[in-house]
Amino acid sequence: MGEFELIRRYFSAAACAQKTAGVAYGIGDDCALLEIPPGEQLAISTDTLVVGVHFPDGCDPFLLGQRALATTASDLAAMGARPIGFTLALTLPEADPAWLEAFARGLDHKARSCGLALIGGDTTRGPLCLTLTVMGRVPQGLALRRDGARPGDLLCVGGPLGDAAGALQLITGRRQAAAAIAEPLLARYWAPRPQLALGLELRGKASAALDVSDGLLADCGHIARASGVALYIEQERLPLSEALSALLHREEALACALSGGDDYVLAFTLPEAFLAELQAQWPIQVIGRVEVGEGVHLLDGSGREIEARRQGYQHFGGSSD
Template sequence: MGEFELIRNFFAAAPCAQGGEGVALGIGDDCALLAVAPGEQLAISTDTLVAGVHFADPCDPFLLGQRSLAVAVSDLAAMGATPVAFTLALTLPTVTADWLQDYARGLNLMAQGCGVALVGGDTTRGPLSLTMTVFGRLPSGQALVRSGAQAGDLMCVGGELGNAAGALPLVLGQRTADPSIAGSLLAHYWSPQPQLALGRALRGKATSALDISDGLLADCGHIALASKVGIQVERSKLPVSAPLVAFLGQAGAEEAALSGGDDYVLAFTLPSVELPGLLAAGWPIHVVGRVVSGQGVTLLDNDGRDITPQTRGYQHFRETT
């Protein structure tokens, strides 16, 4: 099967490739054309997933289709953007019709759930990897960024943490669990749900934001560095789920929440005056700490003592000395 036949058969005909609001021209030409309304900005982000690094190989291609798009769209949520379109650069060691059919099915399911259209990309031969570039729109000047946190702000997250990290031993076949526990954890790993609506609700309220991909402590560090502040995280306030605690124990669940990564839950700083209204509106916000003067991230125990670990999250290229 040639490149263009592959694109036509598995991607161009998918429902998610039929255009939508903001898409002036989709798959079929040298470039796609996106339309941005006056007074709006375009948010753009790229994510690459590599077999054996970001996901087990082999794995279920239907689940991989969902995950590969969700982790990219989550970056749009972190900026408070509304998804418009995405491109897919797909590198495959071999062309297998069944694999492509299942992958495209999972990809389409997530795309339709997120309201984002496939508008182009590329296919090539090589070790399995997937690169997504996502495009979103938002009112000019209202993007959520990492650099606005102020001393006195609350450090918040948009949901439970650690579930995807807890699922990793199940994904790798290292452990088993009761289906009621395994199903919950695996759903967070394979089909994370980008917090798009929460991101939009935080526009004009949150002073900084990002999505948690490398672990709470590591990603809070990005906010602290960009905003030139310190962040204190209280271990006793970490929101962890009952299935995660049942699987890993309380201490293990907290470690997964702090440094496991792959949550794709929003972390953001918020003036305390904004919290009651957001909670009253039903948003699943948990306060896990606060912003202080200084620099870096500190983890505190129940007595306020510094128990910050040396390893704070996942890094692709860790320097050695």
């Protein structure tokens, strides 16, 4: 099967590749053409996923298709951007029809749930690698950024933390669990749900935001540095799911929540005046506060500062500090 036949058979015909709002011209030419309304800005993010680094060799291609797009689309949520489209650069060791069919189905399923249209990309031969670029739009001046946190703001997250790190215990065979425990954790890892609607709701409310991908402590460090403030995280207020608490002892579960990464929930700072309105619609949990100073500080139940053994994941370093 040649490159162009592969594209036509598995991607051009997919439901997510059909013309939609914001896409004037999609797959089929040298470039896609997007339509951005006046007064709006284009938000763009790119992620690369490499076999053996971001996903295990031999994993289910349907689940991989979902995960690959979801993790990239989460960056749009973090900026409060409304999704438009995405491109896929796919490097394959071989053109296996069964693998491609399953991968394309997973990709299409997640694209339609996120409101993203497939508008182009590339295919080539080599070790399995996926590079996805997502595009969205946001009104000028309303994009959520990392540099707006102010002393007095609350530090919040959009849902439970640590589930994906707990799932890795199951995926790697280090732990086993009954289906009632394993299935919700594995779903959080293989089929993340980017908090796109929450990102839109946080426009004009959150002072800073990002998605938790490399671990809460590491990612909150980005907000602290960009905003020139100190973030204080109260360990006992971290939201843990029932499944994670059933799989791991509390100290292990807290470690997953603090440094495990791959949760793809939003972490954001918020003036307290907006909290009640948002909590009426979303499972938002206050986990700390913003103060004058610098860095990220972890507090125990008595309010004393404690040291985390691991901050989060970082390429070319293993963990961030």
